[in-house]
Amino acid sequence: MTTEPKIVAFTCNWCSYAGADLAGTSRIQYPANVRIIRLMCSGRVDPTWILKAFELGADGVLVSGCHPQDCHYISGNEKAEERVNSTKRLLRLLGLETDRLRLEWISASEGARFAEVIKDFTEKLSRMGPTPFRSKRGV
Amino acid sequence: MENSKVNSTEPRIGVFVCHCGVNIGGVVDVPKVVEYAKTLPGVVYAEENLYTCSEEGLSKIKGAIREYGLNRVVVASCTPRTHEPLFRSACEDAGLNQYLFEMANIREQCSWVHSHEPEKATEKAKDIVRMTVAKARLLEPEEEAEIAVADSALIVGAGITGMTTAVSLARQGFRIYLVEKEPEVGGLVRRLNALYPTMSDPAEILNPLIEQVKSSRNIQLLTSTGVTSVRGYVGNFEVTALRGKTEELKLNVGTIVVATGAEAFDPEGRYGYRRLAGVITQLQLERMLRDGELGKPKSVVMIQCVGSREEGRPYCSRICCMNAIKNALIIKEKSPETDVCILYRDIQAYGRNYEDYYKKAREAGVIFIMYDKDKPPEVSRSGIRLKVSVVNAFMHQEVTLGADMVVLSTPLVQHESGRDLARVLRVPLGSDGFFMEAHAKLRPVDFATDGIFVCGTAQSPKNIPESIAQAYGAASKAGILMASGKVRAEAITAMVNEEICRGCGRCEEVCEFNAIGVEDTGGAKMTAKVMEAICKGCGVCAVACPTGAITMRHFTTKQINAMLEAALTPGRG
Numbered sequence: 001m002t003t004e005p006k007i008v009a010f011t012c013n014w015c016s017y018a019g020a021d022l023a024g025t026s027r028i029q030y031p032a033n034v035r036i037i038r039l040m041c042s043g044r045v046d047p048t049w050i051l052k053a054f055e056l057g058a059d060g061v062l063v064s065g066c067h068p069q070d071c072h073y074i075s076g077n078e079k080a081e082e083r084v085n086s087t088k089r090l091l092r093l094l095g096l097e098t099d100r101l102r103l104e105w106i107s108a109s110e111g112a113r114f115a116e117v118i119k120d121f122t123e124k125l126s127r128m129g130p131t132p133f134r135s136k137r138g139v
Numbered sequence: 140m141e142n143s144k145v146n147s148t149e150p151r152i153g154v155f156v157c158h159c160g161v162n163i164g165g166v167v168d169v170p171k172v173v174e175y176a177k178t179l180p181g182v183v184y185a186e187e188n189l190y191t192c193s194e195e196g197l198s199k200i201k202g203a204i205r206e207y208g209l210n211r212v213v214v215a216s217c218t219p220r221t222h223e224p225l226f227r228s229a230c231e232d233a234g235l236n237q238y239l240f241e242m243a244n245i246r247e248q249c250s251w252v253h254s255h256e257p258e259k260a261t262e263k264a265k266d267i268v269r270m271t272v273a274k275a276r277l278l279e280p281e282e283e284a285e286i287a288v289a290d291s292a293l294i295v296g297a298g299i300t301g302m303t304t305a306v307s308l309a310r311q312g313f314r315i316y317l318v319e320k321e322p323e324v325g326g327l328v329r330r331l332n333a334l335y336p337t338m339s340d341p342a343e344i345l346n347p348l349i350e351q352v353k354s355s356r357n358i359q360l361l362t363s364t365g366v367t368s369v370r371g372y373v374g375n376f377e378v379t380a381l382r383g384k385t386e387e388l389k390l391n392v393g394t395i396v397v398a399t400g401a402e403a404f405d406p407e408g409r410y411g412y413r414r415l416a417g418v419i420t421q422l423q424l425e426r427m428l429r430d431g432e433l434g435k436p437k438s439v440v441m442i443q444c445v446g447s448r449e450e451g452r453p454y455c456s457r458i459c460c461m462n463a464i465k466n467a468l469i470i471k472e473k474s475p476e477t478d479v480c481i482l483y484r485d486i487q488a489y490g491r492n493y494e495d496y497y498k499k500a501r502e503a504g505v506i507f508i509m510y511d512k513d514k515p516p517e518v519s520r521s522g523i524r525l526k527v528s529v530v531n532a533f534m535h536q537e538v539t540l541g542a543d544m545v546v547l548s549t550p551l552v553q554h555e556s557g558r559d560l561a562r563v564l565r566v567p568l569g570s571d572g573f574f575m576e577a578h579a580k581l582r583p584v585d586f587a588t589d590g591i592f593v594c595g596t597a598q599s600p601k602n603i604p605e606s607i608a609q610a611y612g613a614a615s616k617a618g619i620l621m622a623s624g625k626v627r628a629e630a631i632t633a634m635v636n637e638e639i640c641r642g643c644g645r646c647e648e649v650c651e652f653n654a655i656g657v658e659d660t661g662g663a664k665m666t667a668k669v670m671e672a673i674c675k676g677c678g679v680c681a682v683a684c685p686t687g688a689i690t691m692r693h694f695t696t697k698q699i700n701a702m703l704e705a706a707l708t709p710g711r712g
Contacts, residue, residue, distance in 0.1 A: 040691070044681065
């Protein structure tokens with residue numbers, strides 16, 4: 001159990017959460033290590049939450065929203081992209097691999113892609129090993 | 140409610156874990172999840188149901204709210220995207236505000252995707268329930284405001300699309316302001332000589348429509364008028380329009396329809412246009428044909444895709460192929476001796492009877508030569524005539540054609556006043572310059588902004604029947620709002636803590652809906668104010684706020700932080 005990476009996924013309500021639902025409806029299997037937090041828009045994802053997730057021992061954080069041009073709120077996904085990029089710079093300063101934070105556009109019709117992203121992210125995080133913050137917290 | 144515990148602040152959470160037949164129960168150990176839920180802080184009651192969404196399950200929720208004084212309800216079952224409204228209304232039935240309900244998705248996002256790992260699925264289900272309960276503890280009751288919708292509409296553009304929309308809505312009994320920037324109505328169609336594939340006179344369809352517009356008591360037609368500002372939101376738009384140069388008009392409307400059409404691209408500098416006599420556009424040819432000025436030219440060459448399907452305007456304008464074929468047929472009919480040659484990249488004959496029409500042109504002797512985008516034709520002067528050289532894309536051979544007239548088929552493009560209107564309405568234009576609908580497939584005549592609709596060539600190049608179909612679509616969408624007379628506003632909106640807000644205006648900059656702005660409210664400082672009727676609740680402003688003064692209802696920073704803690708620190712519950 002201890003070696004399986006922990007992933008927190010922030011998904012928007014309209015595309016990516018629905019994509020995760022479709023993975024379920026289609027019975028596509030993926031690792032059970034992701035915990036999804038539904039928001040209305042990926043533009044709601046506050047960089048402090050991402051940092052908090054890492055502080056609490058998450059090995060990876062996924063921010064997932066609608067494809068460019070498809071945002072239910074016009075440009076929330078673009079804002080999410082800017083914020084993820086700036087948060088990556090902060091991670092670098094903290095000495096954390098920037099690949100631990102991942103941004104993906106997953107639409108409501110991309111159930112298979114959602115599962116694929118979780119699988120791929122899990123493999124990559126496993127190769128990286130647990131986050132240094134995890135051992136400090138003793139989780 | 141008689142039960143004083145309901146809606147009280149100390150959380151009393153009830154958790155209902157659904158088996159969903161075997162869908163959840165066949166993988167997740169539901170009784171174990173129920174027992175676990177009972178240990179979570181704030182949970183005073185937990186039970187399992189075979190189907191929580193059944194009549195029996197719903198009445199159990201209602202009964203438990205009353206019996207145990209629950210003031211928060213969590214259902215651990217399927218996705219909130221389908222069943223949340225059902226459970227919310229069960230809560231409301233029992234006197235609990237519907238926003239004090241939260242769902243834990245342990246089917247689509249757990250049992251169905253981990254069906255071969257029952258132990259891990261059970262652990263994950265417990266985690267999801269723990270996260271949901273953590274949010275539920277912090278839920279607040281919310282209200283959806285009801286907004287009245289005025290029974291009047293503004294329609295911008297009095298071409299065939301705008302007039303069709305206006306007449307349709309006027310017949311349904313709504314008051315219509317039909318605004319046209321030109322002194323005359325009829326738009327681009329008024330400038331045509333004939334319509335394909337029927338060859339009918341545009342006046343045959345325009346005149347009866349104009350008559351209906353002018354005779355309708357419900358339509359106020361305002362020509363030579365432009366929209367200069369729009370304030371407000373769905374149901375209550377305050378529109379300012381300028382008639383002529385000086386007369387300012389104030390209009391209050393419930394809905395707005397954009398039917399501003401498009402204009403033909405000006406091919407300045409291409410193929411000798413405005414430099415070589417005899418190089419004209421299809422629109423100029425239409426006028427010549429209408430005024431009987433064609434004469435008996437020996438040869439006419441038409442060039443397609445002049446300014447379309449290229450960088451900057453990558454789209455197909457959809458009407459140019461049929462329009463060129465129409466004019467070629469008319470020339471052949473008026474002057475059978477004239478050679479007509481159409482230089483094309485691809486022929487779009489996609490509509491009903493269009494393929495026959497194309498065949499008819501071939502049979503009439505119109506010559507079609509395909510050219511490659513990278514080897515466009517060249518037009519030059521040759522004595523008193525024109526000379527067109529083109530490489531035939533099939534034969535890879537250069538052909539030289541003598542021409543008395545070269546006609547350029549140019550695409551429909553957005554016009555300056557359309558771009559101005561987009562700014563005034565704060566609605567988006569696509570990268571092609573046309574108004575961009577809310578969803579490419581499912582919402583073809585809506586904007587993301589409630590109460591504003593788009594139809595016709597303002598949205599993208601299209602022919603008359605397509606424009607009219609959209610006109611009826613926009614009329615019915617606007618009509619639904621105005622007939623019901625009210626809309627429910629979003630309850631998930633931004634909230635500003637005025638004590639922390641320092642009025643910097645970052646929120647105003649990032650809001651796509653103009654729903655938040657810094658205002659002088661007469662207090663000691665400027666603070667941000669949310670227009671709740673317009674706010675869509677995306678939360679972009681809450682993240683942009685440097686002081687943390689903004690949060691979102693039902694997705695508060697505290698709630699999300701609690702979910703994060705619950706997700707990553709199991710011990711703390």
